[in-house]
Amino acid sequence: xxxxxxxxxxxxxxxxxxxxxxxxxxxxxxxxxxxxxxxxxxxxxxxxxxxxxxxxxxxxxxxxxxxxxxxxxxxxxxxxxxxxxxxxxxxxxxxxxxxxxxxxxxxxxxxxxxxxxxxxxxxxxxxxxxxxxxxxxxxxxxxxxxxxxxxxxxxxxxxxxxxxxxxxxxxxxxxxxxxxxxxxxxxxxxxxxxxxxxxxxxxxxxxxxxxxxxxxxxxxxxxxxxxxxxxxxxxxxxxxxxxxxxxxxxxxxxxxxxxxxxxxxxxxxxxxxxxxxxxxx
Amino acid sequence: xxxxxxxxxxxxxxxxxxxxxxxxxxxxxxxxxxxxxxxxxxxxxxxxxxxxxxxxxxxxxxxxxxxxxxxxxxxxxxxxxxxxxxxxxxxxxxxxxxxxxxxxxxxxxxxxxxxxxxxxxxxxxxxxxxxxxxxxxxxxxxxxxxxxxxxxxxxxxxxxxxxxxxxxxxxxxxxxxxxxxxxxxxxxxxxxxxxxxxxxxxxxxxxxxxxxxxxxxxxxxxxxxxxxxxxxxxxxxxxxxxxxxxxxxxxxxxxxxxxxxxxxxxxxxxxxxxxxxxxxxxxxxxxxxxxxxxxxxxxxxxxxxxxxxxxxxxxxxxxxxxxxxxxxxxx
Numbered sequence: 001x002x003x004x005x006x007x008x009x010x011x012x013x014x015x016x017x018x019x020x021x022x023x024x025x026x027x028x029x030x031x032x033x034x035x036x037x038x039x040x041x042x043x044x045x046x047x048x049x050x051x052x053x054x055x056x057x058x059x060x061x062x063x064x065x066x067x068x069x070x071x072x073x074x075x076x077x078x079x080x081x082x083x084x085x086x087x088x089x090x091x092x093x094x095x096x097x098x099x100x101x102x103x104x105x106x107x108x109x110x111x112x113x114x115x116x117x118x119x120x121x122x123x124x125x126x127x128x129x130x131x132x133x134x135x136x137x138x139x140x141x142x143x144x145x146x147x148x149x150x151x152x153x154x155x156x157x158x159x160x161x162x163x164x165x166x167x168x169x170x171x172x173x174x175x176x177x178x179x180x181x182x183x184x185x186x187x188x189x190x191x192x193x194x195x196x197x198x199x200x201x202x203x204x205x206x207x208x209x210x211x212x213x214x215x216x217x218x219x220x221x222x223x224x225x226x227x228x229x230x231x232x233x234x235x236x237x238x239x240x241x242x243x244x245x246x247x248x249x250x251x252x253x254x255x256x257x258x259x260x261x262x263x264x265x266x267x268x269x270x271x272x273x274x275x276x277x278x279x280x281x
Numbered sequence: 282x283x284x285x286x287x288x289x290x291x292x293x294x295x296x297x298x299x300x301x302x303x304x305x306x307x308x309x310x311x312x313x314x315x316x317x318x319x320x321x322x323x324x325x326x327x328x329x330x331x332x333x334x335x336x337x338x339x340x341x342x343x344x345x346x347x348x349x350x351x352x353x354x355x356x357x358x359x360x361x362x363x364x365x366x367x368x369x370x371x372x373x374x375x376x377x378x379x380x381x382x383x384x385x386x387x388x389x390x391x392x393x394x395x396x397x398x399x400x401x402x403x404x405x406x407x408x409x410x411x412x413x414x415x416x417x418x419x420x421x422x423x424x425x426x427x428x429x430x431x432x433x434x435x436x437x438x439x440x441x442x443x444x445x446x447x448x449x450x451x452x453x454x455x456x457x458x459x460x461x462x463x464x465x466x467x468x469x470x471x472x473x474x475x476x477x478x479x480x481x482x483x484x485x486x487x488x489x490x491x492x493x494x495x496x497x498x499x500x501x502x503x504x505x506x507x508x509x510x511x512x513x514x515x516x517x518x519x520x521x522x523x524x525x526x527x528x529x530x531x532x533x534x535x536x537x538x539x540x541x542x543x544x545x546x547x548x549x550x551x552x553x554x555x556x557x558x559x560x561x562x563x564x565x566x567x568x569x570x571x572x573x574x575x576x577x578x579x580x581x582x583x584x585x586x587x588x589x590x591x592x593x594x595x596x597x598x599x600x601x602x603x604x605x606x607x608x609x610x611x612x
Contacts (some may be wrong), residue, residue, distance in 0.1 A: 047316040077330075079322025171290065174321070174330035202316055254333060263334065265291025 006270055010206065014197040016281070017210040021197050024055035028201055047202065049179035055198050058121065058147055062193030065235050066216035070266070071181040072149035072192070072235060074232040078249075081178040085128045121181065130178065133239020145238050146199060149192070150220065152232035154179045160256050165231045166207045167220035169264040176251040182237075182244050193236040194218045204264040205273065221276065223262040223269075228276040294335045298576050302348040305331070310352070310372050324372050325379030335609040349376060358392040365399055366407035374414045386422045389415050390435055397442050409448070416443075416452065426460055437462045445466035447476040454486040463487065465502040470510060477517045484521045500527055 011029065015022050031053065032046050050056045076084070124132060133145050150166050163173065182188065186223045193199075195218040200206030205223070205228075222231030262269050293301040308314050309324050321327040328345065335341035352373070363368045370392065377385035393415045401408035419436050426433055437460065443453035445468035457463035465487070473480035487503065488496050500522065505516055522528070 047319070048312070077321045077326050079326040080320070081322070083322050102376070171294070171334045172320075174326060175333045176429065254338060257333070263291055263294070265289055266295075 003270060006274050006277065009241045009274060009281065010208070013277055013280055014208040015198045017208045017212075018197050020211060024281055025197055025201070028053060028056055028198070050202065056201060057199065062196045062199060062236050063211070063214070064190070065192040065194045065218070067151055067184055067189060067192050067233070068175055068216070069151035069184060069233075071153070071183055072151055072188075073154045074147055074149045074180045074182070075154055075166075075168070076178050076180065077174060078176060078178055081180075081247070084132050084134065085124070085130070121248050124180070124242040124245040126249050131239040131241050132245055142270070146236050147238070147240075148195070149182065149237050150232045151217065151235070154250070156250050159250050159252055160259055162232075164223040164260040164262060165220065166222060166234065167207075167231050169205060169223060169262050169269070170257055170260075171263050171265065172204075173252075173257060175254065175257065176249065178247050179250050180247045182240055184246065184274075188237070188240065188244060191237055195234060195236050199236055211213050221273075224260050225271065228272055287550070290331060294331060294341070297335055297337070297341045297344050299348055302344050303351070306345075306348055306352050306376075309376075309582070312368060312371050312372075318372075323379075324375045328376065328379070346380065346382065349380055350384060352384050353377070353382050353388060356388055358388055359395065363385050364392070365396060365401075365411060366405055368407070371407065371411055371414060374418050377415065378418045381418075381421050385418070386432055389418045390432060390439070393419065397439055412449075413452075414441050416440075416449070416456075420456060422461065426462075441466065441468065445471045446471050447479050449483050450479050451486065454483055458486055458489060465499065465506050466594050467506065469503065470506050470514075473507070473517070474510065474514055477514065480514070481521045482522075484518075485525075488525060496525070497527070502526075 011025065014025060018025075028050060031049050038063050039138035133147070152162055152166055154162055184192075194209055194215060195206075197206075197208045200208070205221055207219050209218055218235060220231035220234050222229045262272075264270075288301055288304045290305065293305050300483065309327065314324075317327050318324055321330060332338050332345060346545045356373055358364055358370050359371070361369060364370055374389065374392075377389060386491075391414070396408070396412040396415055399408060399412075419439075421435060423436055427476065437457065438462075440453045440457050440462075443449040443465075444457075444466060446453075450472045454463055454469075463486070469483065474481070484500075487499050491499060504518070507515060507578070510518075523525075
């Protein structure tokens with residue numbers, strides 16, 4: 001079974017579980033060429049076109065979630081992290097170029113020379129007073145301002161396992177990342193949403209929740225075992241004030257990343273995914 | 282499609298070949314991997330993940346580097362119409378910045394020259410992004426003075442050009458300082474007259490890390506450069522001098538010093554060298570505990586604000602996506 005067929009299974013699931021988004025979903029589907037369906041490295045061709053659609057990645061389409069945790073966690077590549085923060089002058093040069101060199105440099109500057117970063121949560125407000133989120137004033141597309149948070153804590157120990165429990169495949173990761181945690185205040189709780197099929201449209205691996213059951217959280221797919229199953233809770237949030245966020249750097253070796261191997265493009269993995277989607281229909 | 286020519290990122294990682302890398306790099310440059318670049322934050326981070334997850338990352342890296350060399354060899358950045366805002370140039374620059382293949386230096390310089398003289402319209406957000414990226418790519422090629430001498434001289438020249446541009450002056454000065462090529466040139470006055478906030482940020486770059494005698498000498502040179510400048514500019518210079526403990530007495534009876542054959546008001550007293558603060562943030566971010574880190578950062582920020590003027594956002598030039606500032610060498 002090819003990726004298109006697997007994606008069609010997911011669409012079928014989405015129609016049953018979130019019929020309210022069926023029309024918008026179909027519209028988005030119409031923009032994706034037949035041979036360009038998800039799984040790492042695909043869908044990219046039509047991504048700019050998708051971004052122009054009001055239905056895609058809209059920050060306020062989902063239903064309100066009810067997270068029951070002290071913190072939510074988000075994991076980002078270093079370069080991605082730099083793009084999302086409004087850095088102070090000391091870091092603006094790093095950010096401005098929007099390049100991996102900046103990621104490398106930031107990593108060296110703050111992580112390697114900063115030394116103790118691995119063990120500590122650092123308030124994001126020490127490097128930015130703004131929000132974690134795109135700055136439209138810098139030419140960034142405000143439509144890309146949705147961020148996937150989870151209530152599953154991410155720590156150095158078991159990082160890879162916990163990433164898989166969040167539905168993050170092996171190929172999503174390059175070995176080093178910034179983990180953010182956000183303390184849930186009443187305001188933030190009110191702002192969290194359950195990810196909809198439209199939010200997850202471009203995601204490689206996504207499980208639509210059943211609207212009728214009004215679930216309090218979204219649900220990732222746990223990729224740790226051969227048989228896929230329900231994973232950690234996940235939530236959508238827009239940009240969050242830096243004052244609510246702490247961050248730290250985590251790093252894993254290639255061998256560690258291989259421990260719970262699940263490569264989104266691997267045929268064996270796609271079979272597992274197919275089986276899982278079928279079991280839910 | 283045969284297995285050899287079939288392409289997907291997974292195949293590239295499972296069975297890497299030069300051809301597959303070439304296809305992948307083309308897709309990155311042409312914009313067919315946009316969702317991945319958004320997710321990873323940059324082309325180079327995406328490439329890093331491809332290498333990291335390859336069955337043999339050494340082989341993958343070697344093949345990638347060879348393919349990038351070839352890509353750069355066939356890259357002619359000015360050939361694309363609208364090259365100054367062509368996203369393909371941007372993506373290649375992002376790769377050069379991370380991997381610095383030998384052929385990329387000359388090509389980047391070639392691109393930088395017209396970008397330095399290009400005045401973007403307000404809706405041309407990509408142009409300043411491209412220019413800053415090109416500058417940073419050159420920074421990666423020249424972390425210090427090094428061969429080839431001709432390219433280095435050209436790079437210094439392009440940086441000096443930017444001293445007259447309020448948006449890039451601080452960056453250019455910081456880089457020149459780092460390369461030990463920062464000279465008091467007429468562009469400094471030009472830029473200060475355009476935007477006074479630049480002056481207050483630029484002077485510390487000139488003084489960073491200098492011993493008192495040298496600091497006084499450099500400041501005196503600056504003073505010479507500003508002779509006859511508008512009163513507001515002179516007042517700003519005086520203020521920034523004070524922030525470094527340099528009392529600039531402009532009264533007719535003030536003692537003077539002969540610098541470069543010109544009599545200038547003596548600038549001495551309790552000179553405080555500007556801190557070479559490129560790594561200040563890094564130094565202060567991570568202490569033994571988060572609490573200490575927060576306290577220390579607060580203290581340093583207070584210190585910074587009392588010693589130097591707080592970093593004031595530069596006046597935004599029309600067409601600039603965001604300001605482009607630097608505080609000193611080291612970044």
